[in-house]
Amino acid sequence: MPDETDRKMIEILRILADQNKVLGAKTIAEELKRKGYNLGERAVRYHMRILDEKGFTERIGYAGREITEKGLKELEKGLIYDQVDFAFSKFEGRIYQTSLNPRNGEGAVIVNTSGFIYDEKVIRIIKEVFKKGIAVSPYVKFSDINQENENASNGKEVRLDTICGTTIDGMLLNEGIPVIPQYGGLVDVEEYVPTRFTELISYKKTSMTPLEAFTAKGMTSVLNVAREGTGTIPANFRIIPAAARKKAVSFFGELQKIGISGLLKIGESGESVLGVPVEDDMVGVAITGGIAPLCAAKEAGCSVDIKLAENIMEFKDMERIIAAKPVLKTSAPETSKKVKFLLSKAWNLIYNVDVDIESQKGNVIVNVSYVNNDDLDDALEIVNDVFSSRPEYCTSKFYKTLPHIDEKKTGIATVCSFTVDGILTKNDILTTPRYGGVLEIEEKNPRFVELTAYSGSSLDPHEIYISKNMTSVLDTLNGTGRILASLREIPYLARPDAVDLLEKIEETGFSILKIGEPSELIYNAKIERYHVGIVTPGGLNPIAAIMEEEIPVEVKAVETLMNLEDMEEF
Structure with a gap:
């Protein structure tokens, strides 16, 4: 279950950040009450002392507290399950606050x-x-x-x-x-x-x-x-x-x-x-x-x-700012083309995963990303550094170079983490891919700092995180940084069989970061009741490392199937 104390402290930080001024315990208690937290002034002061000790807030005389730079950074990371729920509720709150009257232009x-x-x-x-x-x-x-x-x-x-x-x-x-x-x-x-x-x-x-x-x-x-x-x-x-x-x-x-x-x-x-x-x-x-x-x-x-x-x-x-004369016309009649959602494609690929763990033969799902031929040697050297230094941050040790229709480019195929869902499914373990995320690697407690649900998305979230330079995979070679990771859930009753199966997977070169306990927060991400979370590293981590070195890459996640025996090992 989520830690209620942590949630309250995050809300206190959010109140201080939103109002951007020094606030006393009374004001904070009133704001918390509006948010559904019935905390008295004494309890607020208790939580504020903890935040002071952590360096997230600073006492300003008798006026109250203000949030520090460290507190703002902590709020950005927050409790990721809270951030996921808060993003949509923020929009709902803004909608409620809108009051513009179209008839008089006031509000x-x-x-x-x-x-x-x-x-x-x-x-x-x-x-x-x-x-x-x-x-x-x-x-x-x-x-x-x-x-x-x-x-x-x-x-x-x-x-x-x-x-x-x-x-x-x-x-x-x-x-x-x-x-x-x-x-x-x-x-x-x-x-x-x-x-x-x-x-x-x-x-x-x-x-x-x-x-x-x-x-x-x-x-x-x-x-x-x-x-x-x-x-x-x-x-x-x-x-x-x-x-x-x-x-x-x-x-x-x-x-x-x-x-x-x-x-x-x-x-x-x-x-x-x-x-x-x-x-x-x-x-x-x-x-x-x-x-x-x-x-x-x-x-x-x-x-x-x-x-x-x-x-x-x-x-x-x-x-x-300027007089506007809209140029966009009324849209044309609807065509037969519909938006292609990621999970529709992923489930069909998951169904066709048939890799045999012991023989290492059969289909796996791969991402295929393209680099210019002039950059290929440098790109492969970076991929090798990641594979050899931090194999636990790669879905699998297998890769393959592929030709591109443009002869000036070459593809680099890496195993996609959805392959793990395919292996679980083929072994009668019901799996539900939930989120693609950014996992911050810390010495003691790694935690998700970004999560985007696979459901309702047309893009793999990892492609987005790479495009926005939100990873620091190369930093993890020295101990800390941010990597791509994915989260799926299985029924809690299936956990013992899943543990045995995933141990075999790891022995053959696949990586599993963590298998949670029933209903346990996993790296700060919330799991549905009566389920277990499984976290795997993203197959695009070596590709993200290439981007971090400012080498142009055309990233394509969850791209196709490939026979594992046709791939090479680093």
């Missing part, structure tokens, strides 16, 4: 907060995108982060608040229209017409905001859409009752009058929207991501720190 909106060094190039690019209407609204707010922080060449550090698409969810709710946020993702645009979602991540069961996952350079091409009409933009997806569709259509018309838009498509009852299936009696609604202009700046090589749904702000305090 609060949700804003994304981005920081960058003021530069005319950044401003020019984001204005270009806002002008084309590839955003939720052209209304923004600029603020100096530190008026004394001057950079001789580029100017001062500024914060830019832009309206988040989740604001529309809050406004729909204020109109009495129930709304269910479902996914953040990427939408392909062809000749200014949105065609379909190509990638999706569910809002539920992830420690990372879904659209945040797609802000890495190279994942979007917003600037190309603004200039040429073709490319990929961030977008989010929600559903509403079919009975409310007529009112919603009218409502979107009212939104345009006050400068809020971003609607890509609203479907009919039970109709797929941009390739996303919708159940009967519900209607899908796709809206441009409010971070699109900032993604364009990142595409152009600008350094921008993007935070989604970060704050609430009065709409009247924002100003129009």
